[in-house]
Amino acid sequence: MSPTPGANKQRLVMGNEAVALGAIAGGCDFFAGYPITPATEILEEMGKMLPARGGVFLQMEDELSAIAAVIGAAWGGAVAMTATSGPGFSLMQENLGYASITQTPCVIVDAQRGGPSTGLPTLASQGDVMQARFGSHGDRPTLVITASSVNDCYESTALAFRMARKHRLPVVLLIDAVVAHMREPVELPPPPPPQKASYPKIEEDTPRFGDVPFVPFGHGPVTVVTGLSHQANGLAETQRGVHTEQMMRTTIQNILSDPEIRRSWVSAYQLDDAEIAIAAYGITARSAREAVDVLREDGIKAGLLDLKVLWPFPNQILRETADKVSMIVVPELNLGQIVLPLKAAVEGRAEVHSLNLADGTLLTPEDIAEFSAKQRKSTKEAANA
Amino acid sequence: MPRLGLDVDQYLRTQVLPTVWCPGCGNGNTVEGLATAFARMDVDPTQVVVVGGIGCSGRTPFYVKTNAMHTTHGRALAYATGLKMAQPKLTVVVTMGDGDALAIGGNHFIHAARRNIDLTVILYNNGIYGMTGGQEAPTTPLGSRTTTSLTGSIERTFDTVEIALAAGATYVARTTTFDMQEIPLRIEEAITHPGFAVVEVLSQCPTYYGRLNQIGDTTDMLVWERDRTEGLPVKMANRQELLGELKTGVFRNEKSVEFTKAYSDLCARVGGSYGLS
Ligand SMILES: Cc1ncc(C[n+]2csc(CCOP(=O)(O)OP(=O)(O)O)c2C)c(N)n1
Ligand code: SF4
Ligand SMILES: [Mg+2]
Numbered sequence: 310m311s312p313t314p315g316a317n318k319q320r321l322v323m324g325n326e327a328v329a330l331g332a333i334a335g336g337c338d339f340f341a342g343y344p345i346t347p348a349t350e351i352l353e354e355m356g357k358m359l360p361a362r363g364g365v366f367l368q369m370e371d372e373l374s375a376i377a378a379v380i381g382a383a384w385g386g387a388v389a390m391t392a393t394s395g396p397g398f399s400l401m402q403e404n405l406g407y408a409s410i411t412q413t414p415c416v417i418v419d420a421q422r423g424g425p426s427t428g429l430p431t432l433a434s435q436g437d438v439m440q441a442r443f444g445s446h447g448d449r450p451t452l453v454i455t456a457s458s459v460n461d462c463y464e465s466t467a468l469a470f471r472m473a474r475k476h477r478l479p480v481v482l483l484i485d486a487v488v489a490h491m492r493e494p495v496e497l498p499p500p501p502p503p504q505k506a507s508y509p510k511i512e513e514d515t516p517r518f519g520d521v522p523f524v525p526f527g528h529g530p531v532t533v534v535t536g537l538s539h540q541a542n543g544l545a546e547t548q549r550g551v552h553t554e555q556m557m558r559t560t561i562q563n564i565l566s567d568p569e570i571r572r573s574w575v576s577a578y579q580l581d582d583a584e585i586a587i588a589a590y591g592i593t594a595r596s597a598r599e600a601v602d603v604l605r606e607d608g609i610k611a612g613l614l615d616l617k618v619l620w621p622f623p624n625q626i627l628r629e630t631a632d633k634v635s636m637i638v639v640p641e642l643n644l645g646q647i648v649l650p651l652k653a654a655v656e657g658r659a660e661v662h663s664l665n666l667a668d669g670t671l672l673t674p675e676d677i678a679e680f681s682a683k684q685r686k687s688t689k690e691a692a693n694a
Numbered sequence: 695m696p697r698l699g700l701d702v703d704q705y706l707r708t709q710v711l712p713t714v715w716c717p718g719c720g721n722g723n724t725v726e727g728l729a730t731a732f733a734r735m736d737v738d739p740t741q742v743v744v745v746g747g748i749g750c751s752g753r754t755p756f757y758v759k760t761n762a763m764h765t766t767h768g769r770a771l772a773y774a775t776g777l778k779m780a781q782p783k784l785t786v787v788v789t790m791g792d793g794d795a796l797a798i799g800g801n802h803f804i805h806a807a808r809r810n811i812d813l814t815v816i817l818y819n820n821g822i823y824g825m826t827g828g829q830e831a832p833t834t835p836l837g838s839r840t841t842t843s844l845t846g847s848i849e850r851t852f853d854t855v856e857i858a859l860a861a862g863a864t865y866v867a868r869t870t871t872f873d874m875q876e877i878p879l880r881i882e883e884a885i886t887h888p889g890f891a892v893v894e895v896l897s898q899c900p901t902y903y904g905r906l907n908q909i910g911d912t913t914d915m916l917v918w919e920r921d922r923t924e925g926l927p928v929k930m931a932n933r934q935e936l937l938g939e940l941k942t943g944v945f946r947n948e949k950s951v952e953f954t955k956a957y958s959d960l961c962a963r964v965g966g967s968y969g970l971s
């Protein structure tokens with residue numbers, strides 16, 4: 310039965326399902342994972358879709374092997390992803406670093422839940438912001454993308470794949486239990502037909518690492534891949550890691566200057582004439598958007614900066630925002646994480662106030678509006694005193 | 695040695711030689727055996743990936759001139775599983791140490807065997823952690839001295855062959871670096887075998903195991919290895935308690951449903967084309 314022209318093509322989709330559909334749209338043909346709330350539906354959806362597309366779906370023995378299989382698959386030419394939550398994300402950290410140093414394109418979804426440890430498995434959290442940036446040992450380029458709606462889940466996942474493949478790095482999609490599990494009416498394009506990724510031809514002396522395209526095994530002469538610091542030809546450099554340092558710096562620069570990243574970094578709402586900016590991400594940005602409306606009804610000019618890409622942190626955008634507003638409010642479902650780079654970026658140009666909650670429940674629009682109004686009042690009082 | 699008129703060197707990455715290994719280390723014998731097996735089989739090196747873990751033995755991929763993937767400690771089999779599933783036509787050989795495969799990576803070893811995925815494992819068993827300086831491994835013979843069991847190991851010893859058999863590997867063999875002629879033959883059988891294949895190579899670490907246990911030099915260690923695997927009395931004093939009798943040979947060689955094939959069938963059932971005919 311074909312849909313009537315003009316009929317509403319929207320349907321109710323869960324965040325995790327939208328992640329899976331976004332992955333397919335991004336060319337994903339390999340998934341390896343291990344069940345964990347609240348990410349399990351991504352595993353299940355991929356398990357439904359991939360075999361029928363001739364792609365690979367693997368339920369591994371743990372998260373260590375899930376990400377290892379993903380990296381191995383990428384070197385086998387697959388466009389690969391895994392999905393987990395905090396405890397599994399912790400287990401993935403060592404191999405995430407391996408993906409970084411070997412410049413392996415892949416996507417890791419972390420649907421955050423309350424922690425530490427088993428914590429609050431079914432409840433939301435934004436406690437992995439710093440883990441996503443600094444969780445793996447050593448330093449490395451990172452790209453961490455968020456989503457605050459079901460439609461975002463789709464778009465952000467597809468973006469994660471485009472960026473992973475273009476810049477040769479593991480990209481993290483950081484969502485939370487509520488975004489993962491909520492259902493919203495969305496209209497998504499049908500999945501593209503299955504298509505194997507294609508790769509450029511390499512020769513014996515083509516550099517394999519550095520600012521060059523990713524070419525997996527079996528598409529030319531032999532390649533050496535190692536987690537040791539290595540030269541452009543893949544062979545280890547053990548005395549001084551000059552090539553690896555250069556590669557990391559270049560990747561960071563390439564991400565910072567990527568037009569798609571620059572376009573996607575933040576999404577602003579009512580910010581033009583705002584005196585208070587609320588900087589939020591994920592599910593908290595949804596509450597913050599409503600808080601802006603509540604505050605404006607009370608005559609307080611508030612605006613929202615929805616942080617769509619957390620890492621690299623949009624320093625310049627925050628500086629410019631701080632020059633225009635008097636106060637930035639940073640609500641987060643943790644004990645204060647993104648507020649740290651935010652304060653560093655703002656360098657005192659505006660007051661920064663952190664609103665934190667880490668008990669698994671959500672910050673409501675009223676919580677954020679009330680907190681913002683209160684901070685504004687005490688600032689005014691202090692100025693008049 | 696067992697070159698049999700073959701061009702073995704074409705499978706060695708001579709530009710990175712000499713190896714990082716100590717003089718007298720057994721790892722070289724196994725690498726020679728692997729390159730010889732490749733030469734006997736006349737493999738296309740661009741269609742082979744040697745995946746290594748971390749440890750002295752984990753360095754093998756650097757020395758064999760095929761595609762190489764030197765991974766993380768214990769996880770080589772998980773990397774190899776993803777790689778093989780993504781490109782099932784590649785020949786994937788996984789080289790791991792005993793600590794790598796059976797301590798930190800024990801879970802992956804068991805599950806890769808359970809799946810019967812077409813990978814060849816070469817497990818270099820020197821009964822010790824070589825790379826980190828001679829600590830106890832799950833394979834350390836009972837009573838042996840290591841830097842973390844200076845008065846003799848009290849931990850019971852893992853038997854690779856028994857674990858591989860119990861976990862479902864469909865080809866399981868054990869040989870030693872003393873039996874250099876045999877290594878390439880076993881490796882060739884394992885690579886040819888369509889399923890999860892394990893070749894354990896008992897190997898000598900003269901630098902740590904040999905020295906800490908006063909076995910002597912490399913030659914003495916090789917003789918010890920021979921005697922240990924033939925159950926013969928050993929000439930060195932105070933060695934008796936170290937010598938559980940270990941048999942060599944092929945312990946299992948049977949066909950069973952291989953994982954990439956099973957996956958291909960699964961895809962076909964739901965209308966997908968995995969690309970394996
Ligand atoms: C996660 C992690 N833990 C510990 C180490 C340190 N480490 C390197 S090699 C090794 C053990 C090597 O022993 P084995 O696997 O038997 O290999 P061998 O060196 O004996 O060939 C250890 C513990 C590491 N590299 N990574
Ligand atoms: S430490 Fe032992 S295993 Fe490692 S290279 Fe030296 S002899 Fe070989
Ligand atoms: Mg060892």
